[in-house]
Amino acid sequence: AGGAMVVTDVTFDVPAGARLAVVGPNGTGKSTLLRAIAGIRPPAAGTVRVDGVDIGALRARQRALAVAFVGQEEHPSAELTVAEAVALGRTPHRGPWSVSDGAEESVIAEALAAVGMADYRNRPCTQLSGGERHRVTIARALAQEAPVLVLDEPTNHLDVAWRLRLMRLIDDLDCTTIAAIHDLDLAVRCFDLVAVLDAGTLRAFGPPADTLTPDLIHDVFAVRGDIVTHPTTSQPHLLLTEATPIPALTKETL
Template sequence: MIDIEGLTCRVKERALVADVTLGVRVGEVVGLLGENGAGKSTLLHCIGRLRKPSEGQVRLDGVDVWKLPARTVARRVAVLLQDPPPVVDMAVSEVVALGRLPHAGLFGGVNGSDRLVVERALASVGIEALAEEPMDRLSGGERQRVMLARVLAQEPDLLLLDEPTNHLDIRYQLELLSLVRARGCAVVAALHDLNLASAFCDRLVVMRGGRVVASGTPADILTPELIRRAFEVAVSIDRHPFHDRPRVSFDAASPLPSLDMSA
């Protein structure tokens, strides 16, 4: 459904993302891994049409997203940004209802069926009791769940998540990723937690210096050598007792020197 081909994004002479080619199928959860500054957020912004690439294309069902009407893209692609937007003077339900605007009719506004979608989105992230609360009274974790409910209310075919578990405790991290996986849409998520990525992603893509340096299943990617090269840390890998996917344990006492991923 989503094809990224030769995507490069430059600021002045610096390539934040360089020559990325990637495909994502319906129902697939793809995790983007990499150290800070690797290009994960920029890639998500380019996929979601928040930033125009310098070169290459992002195609939605074979059509360049920059040749589609913005409203069409907004109906099908939703983006949850890494940092929650500034607190606004709106109730929680009003913020979540913003996710329905791409689907609104000629005169805009939220109708009865839209309200049902909003109510389901609020319930799905466990904040239905906060529906009438003003946003400025919420904690960071609660605001993050509001923004997730907003993108779920958008009912997208493609969901782009930039560090979606920021500000969430362990319970809500697990619930959020379980919920996203159960939606059945295509998902691309930038994640820092390698064990969450292992548990919830079908495929992992490792970025370094704006380039894709490795791609494969969690078992392919989460190896001591690849993690050592990508993150410059020593790890041990075993199998998780609950889901039997790779589990990463870090040796915090053994920092490693910088390594060349191309070696």
Template sequence: MRRPGTGARPGPVAPPGTGAPPEPAVPPEPAVPPGPGTAAAGVLPTGHGAADGGEPAEEGPAGATGLRAERVGRRTGGRLIVDGVTLAPRTGETVGLLGPNGSGKSTLLRLLAGVLAPSAGVVTLDGLPLPRVGRRATARRVAAVEQHAHTQTELTVRDVVALGRIPHRRPWSAASAADARAVALALDRTGLTDRAGQSWHTLSGGERQRAQIARALAQEPRELLLDEPTNHLDIQHQLDLLDLVAGLPVTTVIALHDLNLAAMYCDRLLVLRAGRAVAEGTPAEVLTPDLIERVYGVRAEVTHGPGHPVVRFLRR
């Protein structure tokens, strides 16, 4: 009964009154000319840290739709946290970001959200660089859920979800009927309607994550960015939460630690190591014993059953 309203399967249900026009699922971008195993939009070949000084990848993603990172880099204190990563999620898919601690997953998500500016490369939304899209306009399209949400303010769950309407509101204006509808829908979809009046501080970790996701949904985004949302949750809540996320009618980029959960819920995976993309593709393509050993330094067996691959780690 804890299970959130997973009624909304990968449904065509778009929040009403959203900007989200029923954009016919963009045909799986004929991204790259039939090239050698290169994945969409020139993510690095599965080769080890290759492609660096590389060829000038298609400049100016003219006509590109959705959120897209083009060879983005971020340097902090002289260290490259993210180094030339390209990521172009297709409309509606769930992309998993994998990689060890400190591999740059969080930073890449913050670059995608426009909260950090890249020190190299560019993040575009429908072909336009984020700074030109503008902060508010970006926030109406792209919603982000941080790893840890903390506040000292006394807020109800409804207050938290209503924060998602801020980018849609103008100064001096009160909440509109559309705001109320979006908040109600977000609460419903995350199974929090009953708890709307409850204080944020009384929620469990899983419920807080769900409240943050509800807040993100109230933004009526078409792109949703999640940073390890299953951290610190027990297995039931991990599955609940990922069921919820995978069922949302939005394009999702989600950083995950658990390879099996990533295999179960993601359409595609991007693996980072030391800030660089080292593999990209479907879970079956990416999750090989060889890659797992190279990236995480552990030995594993991968069973390809029906459906998604299953990873089993081996003792040293």
């Protein structure tokens, strides 16, 4: 309330099960949009519907059953063990008096295994690296088993191998996934749809090849984007370089 509108005029539909990458320069409104989608900070105007239901009208528990969210700098609570932090994802599924049973335990174990943290289950969250903590918060969201998973820059803190594993994981999930992502090459290769935000409005929306064109990349990000073919796999990749050629170092400039 009282704040300026950060994101305006954004309307799109994501088919169930699709993977949507939200891209755009820093400060363009990606986190704001994702928080609105997840119902964390409802929009001042407009609605977000999951399977036709306005999530702004849901109580917290129903909302948590509909959408799982991982924030950009979210950390598991320090006093919890890894397994306890992931178990929090099961809270909306539990009745007030229910205790954890075998089925609950197996969901938690599966989520931990998906992010490679099974061997850390009894470790306090304080004794984790930044990337490990981040993987635990992703496991917590997976354990929530919501039909929509919203991830704000999920590759942050992850090493190169884990960035690619996370993309594989997202690919294997049955749920709809919406992720803010800075790596445009990953957006092109690993997502079905791309929403390009530019200064708080939706600049383009559609399949990666139709949205992340060299012209649009130049316009929105002020860099040069070239689609190149991987020498071994023949897959298209997006190569990003500075828009203006870097002057070659000559004897005179050295």
